[in-house]
Amino acid sequence: MKKLLLGALLVMGMGLAMAQQIRIVVVSHGQAADPFWSVVKNGVDQAAKDMNVRVEYRAPETFDMVRMAQLIDAAVASRPNAIVVSIPDAKALERSITAAVKAGIPVVSMNSGSDVAEKLGVLLHVGQTEYEAGLGAGKRMKAAGVKNAICINQEVGNVALDLRCKGFFDGLGIKPNVIPVKIGDPTGIRNAVAAALQKDPTIDGVLTLGPTAAEPVLQAIEGKKLVFGTFDLSPAVLKALSEKKMAFAIDQQQWLQGYLPIVILANYVRYGLLPANNVILTGPGFVTPENAAQVIDLSKKGIR
Amino acid sequence: MAVRTQDERLRPISLWQRLLLRPELGSIAGLIVVFGFFAIAAGDSGFLTWAGTRNYLEVAAQLGILAAAVALLMIGGEFDLSVGSMIGVAAVMMAILSHPDYGGLPISFSLVITLGFALLIGYFNGWLVLRTGLPSFIVTLAMMFILSGANIGFTKLITKLTIVSGLGDSLAKDPLSFLFTGALLGLPAAVWWWLAATLVLSWVLLRTPFGNWIFGAGGDPTAARNVGVPVRRVKITLFMLTAAAATLVAAIQVMGLGSANVLQGQGKELEAVAASVIGGCLLSGGYGSVIGAGIGALILAIVQQGIVYTNIDLDWFKVMVGGMILGAVILNNYLRKLSLQVRR
Numbered sequence: 001m002k003k004l005l006l007g008a009l010l011v012m013g014m015g016l017a018m019a020q021q022i023r024i025v026v027v028s029h030g031q032a033a034d035p036f037w038s039v040v041k042n043g044v045d046q047a048a049k050d051m052n053v054r055v056e057y058r059a060p061e062t063f064d065m066v067r068m069a070q071l072i073d074a075a076v077a078s079r080p081n082a083i084v085v086s087i088p089d090a091k092a093l094e095r096s097i098t099a100a101v102k103a104g105i106p107v108v109s110m111n112s113g114s115d116v117a118e119k120l121g122v123l124l125h126v127g128q129t130e131y132e133a134g135l136g137a138g139k140r141m142k143a144a145g146v147k148n149a150i151c152i153n154q155e156v157g158n159v160a161l162d163l164r165c166k167g168f169f170d171g172l173g174i175k176p177n178v179i180p181v182k183i184g185d186p187t188g189i190r191n192a193v194a195a196a197l198q199k200d201p202t203i204d205g206v207l208t209l210g211p212t213a214a215e216p217v218l219q220a221i222e223g224k225k226l227v228f229g230t231f232d233l234s235p236a237v238l239k240a241l242s243e244k245k246m247a248f249a250i251d252q253q254q255w256l257q258g259y260l261p262i263v264i265l266a267n268y269v270r271y272g273l274l275p276a277n278n279v280i281l282t283g284p285g286f287v288t289p290e291n292a293a294q295v296i297d298l299s300k301k302g303i304r
Numbered sequence: 305m306a307v308r309t310q311d312e313r314l315r316p317i318s319l320w321q322r323l324l325l326r327p328e329l330g331s332i333a334g335l336i337v338v339f340g341f342f343a344i345a346a347g348d349s350g351f352l353t354w355a356g357t358r359n360y361l362e363v364a365a366q367l368g369i370l371a372a373a374v375a376l377l378m379i380g381g382e383f384d385l386s387v388g389s390m391i392g393v394a395a396v397m398m399a400i401l402s403h404p405d406y407g408g409l410p411i412s413f414s415l416v417i418t419l420g421f422a423l424l425i426g427y428f429n430g431w432l433v434l435r436t437g438l439p440s441f442i443v444t445l446a447m448m449f450i451l452s453g454a455n456i457g458f459t460k461l462i463t464k465l466t467i468v469s470g471l472g473d474s475l476a477k478d479p480l481s482f483l484f485t486g487a488l489l490g491l492p493a494a495v496w497w498w499l500a501a502t503l504v505l506s507w508v509l510l511r512t513p514f515g516n517w518i519f520g521a522g523g524d525p526t527a528a529r530n531v532g533v534p535v536r537r538v539k540i541t542l543f544m545l546t547a548a549a550a551t552l553v554a555a556i557q558v559m560g561l562g563s564a565n566v567l568q569g570q571g572k573e574l575e576a577v578a579a580s581v582i583g584g585c586l587l588s589g590g591y592g593s594v595i596g597a598g599i600g601a602l603i604l605a606i607v608q609q610g611i612v613y614t615n616i617d618l619d620w621f622k623v624m625v626g627g628m629i630l631g632a633v634i635l636n637n638y639l640r641k642l643s644l645q646v647r648r
Binding site: 031032034156178179184185186188190191192199211212215219234236239301 | 356469621
């Protein structure tokens with residue numbers, strides 16, 4: 001009886017081994033509730049389907065680097081075929097990522113970390129370079145005649161967001177003026193911006209770093225003459241763009257940031273193929289009132 | 305010869321002493337300090353203007369609606385940490401039900417359905433607390449995670465996104481939305497809701513038998529039960545009330561913004577507790593005031609919005625909020641001790 005059971009288990013085990021798919025673990029810092037990251041995950045899921053690989057997507061519930069490092073460690077311990085990480089804070093994640101690399105697991109980074117990926121032994125980075133994206137936004141506003149601007153940060157502590165604001169103010173060539181807000185409090189965000197505008201009426205440019213902040217800000221600036229731009233898209237942002245209430249949205253095509261690493265790693269694990277660039281840039285692309293309409297449908301589907 | 309001594313309960317109490325007996329006195333003092341600080345530090349940059357006043361009143365209103373209900377519940381001896389997540393759930397639910405791509409219902413209809421759901425959750429919270437005898441802190445903490453997690457899960461399942469925007473047209477068509485987004489005498493509807501909630505709930509607490517039951521249920525439930533207070537009913541009603549308050553806040557936010565996201569309301573549960581405590585509610589129950597909680601909400605909103613008007617580097621924002629809370633509560637405590645001496 002015992003032997004029979006053991007035999008059955010063995011057969012089942014072999015069956016499993018034969019059917020074993022490539023297994024990739026994705027560890028990002030993006031909160032599941034953030035609309036931006038839900039699009040990334042949609043890209044991951046689509047790639048998993050297209051490439052016929054198994055993907056596990058993990059992210060901390062809040063912006064928490066310690067927790068994220070633990071998630072990477074856990075992923076390494078489970079011996080997947082490959083790992084995808086985002087690197088919003090290289091110092092905090094360095095140990096965990098290099099451990100993965102040393103364990104012989106191919107790692108591709110996405111979204112944040114373009115500047116540190118190579119140093120950590122990551123094969124390739126898929127994303128936009130944050131500082132340059134902010135710089136682009138600043139230059140665009142400067143060209144539009146902006147002289148005094150504020151940058152709204154909804155996730156204080158995320159280095160990537162700090163870099164965007166820094167690039168933005170460098171691009172404008174003015175002193176930084178960052179307003180931290182709470183991502184879950186739309187009225188608080190709207191009124192904080194209204195207060196800032198009231199305090200300093202010379203402010204003629206506003207940059208938000210994501211749609212959760214951009215939508216309330218749209219109300220705060222209603223009827224005011226200023227240049228408003230944001231990072232990332234949402235249906236409401238696109239509507240505001242097409243109605244010319246906003247000047248631009250920086251699209252980093254985060255769907256690709258989820259999609260491409262899975263494709264690249266599946267082909268790397270299967271055939272040892274790898275693009276030769278260190279960084280595949282998915283952004284910054286600028287969505288403006290002129291090209292907003294074509295993006296609206298895709299945004300509704302969770303692709304842009 | 306018998307000397308007629310006056311009954312001590314009839315001893316005349318001066319107006320000042322009577323003031324000291326009020327639980328909200330500390331918060332009024334705190335309000336004066338905080339308002340004075342910002343009037344001096346930021347008075348010249350718009351804080352004292354009508355627009356500035358409206359700005360912080362609106363933020364105070366949403367928190368105040370929540371705090372009025374939370375204060376009653378705290379006086380009734382319980383906590384509700386799930387109100388913040390409830391805001392998010394109610395907001396997204398309303399938005400999905402009304403969104404032209406999904407539910408397509410008129411927003412007032414969605415509001416009724418959502419309110420029904422919220423009352424159910426509130427009932428369940430209360431039922432579970434009384435049924436298991438576990439601290440409501442734990443039960444509603446669990447509910448907080450369940451609600452916010454389910455909110456993310458369901459919303460993504462239905463919309464693939466975590467933000468439900470584009471309600472504009474269906475809102476504009478609905479005559480009821482004016483009740484939540486309109487303005488009267490230059491003040492947004494939220495402020496009127498806040499005033500109404502504070503006055504009505506304060507009246508219930510101070511002038512009705514139900515109010516007495518709340519004090520009884522929070523002070524000593526066993527003794528209250530022995531004199532015939534339906535403690536169970538009181539507490540369940542209060543849990544349903546906080547859920548309803550969360551729905552009201554969500555309605556104001558969704559109709560005002562025309563969109564909802566699953567993060568909405570995050571952290572509001574603790575702000576509401578902070579407002580109630582600043583307003584004189586004891587964490588242990590049985591003591592407190594609804595008007596005090598309203599003043600607490602006003603203090604927090606003035607700090608939150610006022611700091612933007614100052615030249616203080618906003619990196620220090622949370623330090624300021626924390627410091628103000630601590631200061632207000634310490635002042636409160638000190639005044640309460642004084643008032644106890646008066647009572648003796």
